[in-house]
Amino acid sequence: MASYSTNEFRGGLKIMIDGDPCAIIENEFVKPGKGQAFNRVKIRNLKTGRVIERTFKSGESVEAADVMDVELQFLYSDGEFWHFMDPQTYEQQAADATAVGDTAKWLKEQDMCEVTLWNGAPLAVTPPNFVLLKVTDTDPGVRGDTSGGGGKPATLETGAVVRVPLFIDIGETLKIDTRTGEYVGRSKE
Amino acid sequence: MQPSEPDWRPSASLELLQLRATVLDRVRAFFSKHAVLEVDTPALSRAASTDPALLSFQTRYHGPGAAAGATLYLHTSPEFPMKRLLAAGSGSIYQVCKVFRDGECGGSHNPEFTLLEWYRTGFDHLDLMDEVERLLVEVLAGIAPIETVHHWTYRELFRELAGVDPFTTTVAELRLLLASTHGIMPVGMPDDLDTWLDLVMTHVIEPLLGAGLVFVCDYPASQAALARLRPGNPPVAARFEVYLNGVELANGFHELADAVEQQQRFELEAARRRDSDVPEVPMDRKLLDALAAGLPDCAGVALGVDRLLMVASRARCVQDVLAFSLDSA
Numbered sequence A: 001m002a003s004y005s006t007n008e009f010r011g012g013l014k015i016m017i018d019g020d021p022c023a024i025i026e027n028e029f030v031k032p033g034k035g036q037a038f039n040r041v042k043i044r045n046l047k048t049g050r051v052i053e054r055t056f057k058s059g060e061s062v063e064a065a066d067v068m069d070v071e072l073q074f075l076y077s078d079g080e081f082w083h084f085m086d087p088q089t090y091e092q093q094a095a096d097a098t099a100v101g102d103t104a105k106w107l108k109e110q111d112m113c114e115v116t117l118w119n120g121a122p123l124a125v126t127p128p129n130f131v132l133l134k135v136t137d138t139d140p141g142v143r144g145d146t147s148g149g150g151g152k153p154a155t156l157e158t159g160a161v162v163r164v165p166l167f168i169d170i171g172e173t174l175k176i177d178t179r180t181g182e183y184v185g186r187s188k189e
Numbered sequence B: 001m002q003p004s005e006p007d008w009r010p011s012a013s014l015e016l017l018q019l020r021a022t023v024l025d026r027v028r029a030f031f032s033k034h035a036v037l038e039v040d041t042p043a044l045s046r047a048a049s050t051d052p053a054l055l056s057f058q059t060r061y062h063g064p065g066a067a068a069g070a071t072l073y074l075h076t077s078p079e080f081p082m083k084r085l086l087a088a089g090s091g092s093i094y095q096v097c098k099v100f101r102d103g104e105c106g107g108s109h110n111p112e113f114t115l116l117e118w119y120r121t122g123f124d125h126l127d128l129m130d131e132v133e134r135l136l137v138e139v140l141a142g143i144a145p146i147e148t149v150h151h152w153t154y155r156e157l158f159r160e161l162a163g164v165d166p167f168t169t170t171v172a173e174l175r176l177l178l179a180s181t182h183g184i185m186p187v188g189m190p191d192d193l194d195t196w197l198d199l200v201m202t203h204v205i206e207p208l209l210g211a212g213l214v215f216v217c218d219y220p221a222s223q224a225a226l227a228r229l230r231p232g233n234p235p236v237a238a239r240f241e242v243y244l245n246g247v248e249l250a251n252g253f254h255e256l257a258d259a260v261e262q263q264q265r266f267e268l269e270a271a272r273r274r275d276s277d278v279p280e281v282p283m284d285r286k287l288l289d290a291l292a293a294g295l296p297d298c299a300g301v302a303l304g305v306d307r308l309l310m311v312a313s314r315a316r317c318v319q320d321v322l323a324f325s326l327d328s329a
Helices: A097-106 B014-033 B079-087 B125-140 B154-162 B171-182 B193-208 B259-275 B285-294 B305-312
Strands: A003-005 A014-017 A020-030 A038-045 A051-057 A061-063 A067-077 A081-085 A092-096 A112-118 A121-126 A130-138 A152-156 A161-164 A173-177 A182-186 B058-063 B066-074 B093-100 B112-121 B149-153 B213-220 B236-244 B247-254 B298-304
Touching (some): A038 B193, A051 B193, A161 A173, B125 B213, B125 B247, B154 B193, B298 B305
Parallel strands (some): B149 B213
Antiparallel strands (some): A014 A020, B093 B112, B247 B298
């Protein structure tokens, strides 16, 4: 089984901790005046997203996690699985609700997403930073109010609900930042 | 984020190179004023430190006297040859030199670094702590003046800042303390109390030391290194550590002068190397001979010059005060 020595630790390295795949966020070499050196690391559990800390004896080895990020196109959801495809090889992947998590509300058919594969199967899905989504429900638009102040909730075609300015109407296409869940602007497309 | 390929330019700013020169001038002025002799001992040695936590670089010498080649070790500190000078009657001595420690690289470590090491005959560790303070006050005057000075014993420090007594605690208690109070989960650690005390020291206590100059003394006998033991219940090592603004700066001892005890410690360390797959190295028999001939009563301390510059200049990491750090050397 592949493993990494603490001397190979760096941000982004994928290792197994307590049976779960994790990514190193920060690695710090610490050593008392006399005595054992340690690697103190901050790690993100890629299954739960939780950030944890672990300390290793310097020079120890840790099992590598077979994790890679690939760009896949979202095809459709059948309610139980979200189906993705590699546009070059046409190879398909099905991600379950645990892997998709909160990302589901941003997934629009045809959009390219970053899918994290662990042992070849989807572990997590990251949506594009910006998505264009159509408004399916909101209070009627208030003409002339372009201040954007205040705002109102709007439901988008994927089911996501975001705060939008008062002048937005049903049927308009909006640009949303998926990292913050915030309205960016109206799409000109 | 991957660091970009280092270019030819220095790691340190020109101001920091200037600061280094100023600090070294002041160090030399201090020792000159106190009639401490500057010495220069070899960086290459046939023997090495047996301390399992110190990894020596090794190289090969080929030439007259060694047709088949001989293994030489780059020193991890100039301690052993300096003690041989002391045994030969040098009196108080100091040295500023590069030392080399394999495997040590990080925000406050570079595998090659500058050490200021000095020995004072007739001093014990308490006298030497006072001199470390006087030296730092003079060297840092107008650069980064020292505002507070605090003295702890190892025991008080652990009781106050971690809530445990290091002389009666157990591995199980420290494991629980780290996990439940501090969310720190060590992986694959040996069940050796000193390792766990070191974890508490580096992970819990050091971040709480705060600003100012801090001395810690009276270490557990098992962490004596090259310090003599002071009888008591429990016996403690006449060893001290110096921290400035939370950064470990120096380590000092009332030096062990007993050749037999020194040899026993070397042998114990060699055995620990074998047990933990750390390469074995030849012990320094010339040091043992020097101790047998008689080391004058003395205290010694080694101070990291790069760390001192790092703290004095509030640099982000030690690489910022080195002309060229490892990755651009």
